[in-house]
Amino acid sequence: MIFNENYSIELEYEHCKGSICDKSDNLMHKHNTSEVFILISGKVSFFIEKNIYTLNSGDMVILNYTESHKFIVHTCEDAEYIKVNFLNKVTSFINPPAYDPTFCFTVRPAGEQNKITLKDSDFAKLMEICTKIEVLRNNQPFCYELLELLYLLEMLIQINYIYLNITLPETKYPRPQKIQNIITYIDDNFSSEITLEELENRFFLNRYYISHEFKKLVGTSVINYIITRRLQFSKELLRGGCSPREACSLSGFNDYSNFLRLFKKYENMPPSRFVMQCNKNETSTNPKAHSAKKINKAYTSYNLPDLIIKDLTWSPETPKEGDLVIFSATIMNKGRAPTPDGVVIGVGFCIVDDKGSTIASTWTDKHTRSLVTGDSIMLSANNGDDGRRYWIAREGIHKIVAYVDDMDRIAEINNENNKFEKILQVCK
Template identity: 40%
Template structure:
């Protein structure tokens, strides 16, 4: 792939204007990244593999990819093409969201690997190309407020893409993948922490392992082993982001060898699991030009938030008599996909009758997904009887 221009747009955004026949080496293999991606094909033809779908692109087609979606691009040999590609940190546009406009809607609010392709009509092509060229022209000019105009023009692009996305009547059909291979892919995705050896898959799906390996690579462009490793590393990233330690992430993502897990994590993520945790904790980013660019204000998709519910209410004595003092407790469980952060007070109130009210408000530790904590009424070390 020959790059006509590569622009660092600041605020965590990067634009490539590509032209040529040879792809980047890293684009040849399945991968994922923490940035979102917009790919627009100006001329030529390419093929995108995203999760378990394949999209064939012709001029005027656009691909949108969320952070974490596994994907790869395939170029036809000796066929020139031209494209625009923008990668951006989702924390930036998220700061411009309102209660009626989510700039990340088309990226975040859909299943992985679905509705990634948008085919544009002639008038829409002119509008999108106009915005891309405007970003280029602003970058190549030198005037007061240049950086701000780059950002606002990019926001214009996101608004327009979301309008196109919401007006799509039906999802673009992906290219054909045999049902047997789809079944294998879906099984792998749902059972990353289980045995996924070729021998097991052969017996599970009654497919000769040699045929399975050849057919899988034919339709996905990668081997079963490479696909499983990548998917397990992505799952381990999600677990680390939710508060699990490195050993837990290793085991729960299906790795039986800790050293092998760390080696593969470094190879794919380009940092060790411990460095990844530190990066998540620090909320560090490449570019902190926007003042609110920090961990407290970063964009977190709703499906990664904690969800706290009361699962049980307890009291003692268990069979109180009239006149007894009763101490209440509540069991709170995190049923969401993200942790309740350390330092945030988790409280629950108890109200008995018209006047008696007491609280438990001293729990400030992290509460990971699936974990529960018992909160006892307090305002003193031993709680306040009601």
């Protein structure tokens, strides 16, 4: 089915102007959709799998649902970008030998050939299509849903035409593991004091080497990267209802006057005016606007656990059709407090077919011991559909989606990072 019960193709479209929108994509994540990202102005570092791409005005990134990614808007840039997320099933009515408009999203190896530098004429054509989508969403005329599908197909056809006519490879930088370890450490600890001296001692690397390699790979200095992460988090806190002083403290700025100075320098407004703009924009055309405030209130509770899935496995490792498959997940608490003792740490496992439909579910709901900060535990399914802890394997390619704290029993710093996906191929 292309349209859901609400007559929608579930297209997500965001046109973000200025810093008010750069709120959600600064942690590595995946979608159940393919994504188009077009940078209109500013400078962005895009992390995809093990590569880093530096984007300038007129660059585009394409992603499929298997590719883990994040992007960072450079603090000195007032970025404007368009982000489109769509389900691949919207082209399911197109049969071979007709050309598949999702070709360039699915044919690439993960993390490869993601960035495309657009010619002026190609950029103009894509902007024309985006304008039509925005006018359509604002006016919602007769046959709105069909027109939205047609404009999306027009965009995908244009992107495929551009992709197939690329003559120069995009510039990418494989991430050396040493620098990746530093990026991960900063992402996990930016609200604490971090200096080049500390990084030098912790990772046994010369600080000048760190500075040079970090700037070359990420496109900005270590200090600016830390400031960017803190400012982004402070904006999340402000959106969630924190006062400027609370946002300053929780995001790692120890000096309030310095926080105000940096916020105004990089956001071109003080925190108080930023809050007023957020309140004013709550009824914007962004479909997530109404829920953003509710979601971001999770950030206002600082001393809480934060559960993530580090890995997803199954037994047998290479199942054949008819095998009884049991799923397991390795759970880590990367938060700032242990989980409550006696409260279930649950994990749900969903088996999704190639059409995007959930065909079976299993789960684990027996573990009640506290999980302290930094510790990990492997949990295996103990129940499921029809009381079975296993899934009877079917031939084909399946997406396995695991959710930690699937029943929302535990208050967390961030419940947007509880999902983990892997592809499982079952042979006869």
